[in-house]
Amino acid sequence: MTRTRSIAILALVAVAYVAITTLYLLGARDVAxxxxxxxxxxxxxxxxxxxxxxxxxxxxxxxxxxxxxxxxxxxxxxxxxxxxxxxxxxxxxxxxxxxxxxxxxxxxxxxxxxxxxxxxxxxxxxxxxxxxxxxxxxxxxxxxxxxxxxxxxxxxxxxxxxxxxxxxxxxxxxxRTTETVAFAVVLCLVLVALPVLTLFVSVATLLGRKQFLPPIVTWFAVMLFAVLPIRNLFPGAPPLGSRVDYVVVLWVVFGLAVSLVLYVTAWWRQGP
Structure with a gap:
């Protein structure tokens, strides 16, 4: 099952890559x-x-x-x-x-x-x-x-x-062109993936299904500080307070912060 899921994820990434690249190339050709x-x-x-x-x-x-x-x-x-x-x-x-x-x-x-x-x-x-x-x-x-x-x-x-x-x-x-909108949506999905991954790890550790590993705390911090650089990549540089900040960015930061709190709680419970 794990192998099947891995193949499905890789296929999804490949399809997204081909779709966005195709949209960009078609848009670049139609500039006249x-x-x-x-x-x-x-x-x-x-x-x-x-x-x-x-x-x-x-x-x-x-x-x-x-x-x-x-x-x-x-x-x-x-x-x-x-x-x-x-x-x-x-x-x-x-x-x-x-x-x-x-x-x-x-x-x-x-x-x-x-x-x-x-x-x-x-x-x-x-x-x-x-x-x-x-x-x-x-x-x-x-x-x-x-x-x-x-x-x-x-x-x-x-x-x-x-x-x-x-x-x-x-x-x-x-x-905005279709390829620009698609690029923006993909960046938003990348941001959403960050708290999904950290919450998965922190909840599994808190429930005792995985062992607490101190270096992962650094990983959480890196994830948190990665939000702003990705946010700055948004095409068109929307100002702070745009709809995307309330719908996506705010909840990404909140999810990462909650993940860090849960992981520290797991450390407290599992510590001597």
Missing amino acids: DEDAPPPPSGGVLVSLDLDGLRGETYSLETRVSIEPDAALLDSTGELTGAVTVEVRPAANTGTATFAQGTRAGSAPVTLYLDGDIRQWPFDRYEAAGLTVVATIDDGTGRTTVPVAVTVTDSMPSWVAGLVDDGTGPVTITAE
Whole structure:
């Protein structure tokens, strides 16, 4: 029976390894963004390149770039007027200006996010109700031009999308990739395994089924101090007080502490 259980455990570990590795490789292969649409006639295609998501500060770091229509460019491919793009609402100015007579570059814009990082690793975010307005100033006055919006996801471990029905404000959504969630779940299972093992040993010793061995006390201490390093490996670094701390980490620490108390009690009972 022991051999059968050992084989089953090894098989379970192998299956988990293959599953997570496969998810990671499939996710790494599927990193290409969809082809961007062409700029509207007489307008600009505004691209929001997502650089970073900070759930603890509810902010989304982006870089705004434009692809102007040929009507806004001269024969050398430079802008015939200064193009200004405004993204609202934004945490900073939300304005990017591309000077006349230059080739369009990019400018940073920070957007507000709605979400809850305490739901890690199943947290989901969105920047809703975004309006993007572009104007061109050729020296005679500022004119509003048509705008199309696209999103480029440059954030590792995240899947981002754009909700745009073409009739009004747009919404950017972001959630963790499947392989990132799987990695987080496995780390939580590793933490849960620690008190399960120590409780098994301490209860067996307390009941007299196993002999008390002083070096095992050190093993309990090592297990206890291993919790924080494993906790710091959580992808996305959820802040202290997240749901995972109350559901997993707190009870892991509690279980390890109880194991140590039970083992010391066994020492007291079995000692001379």
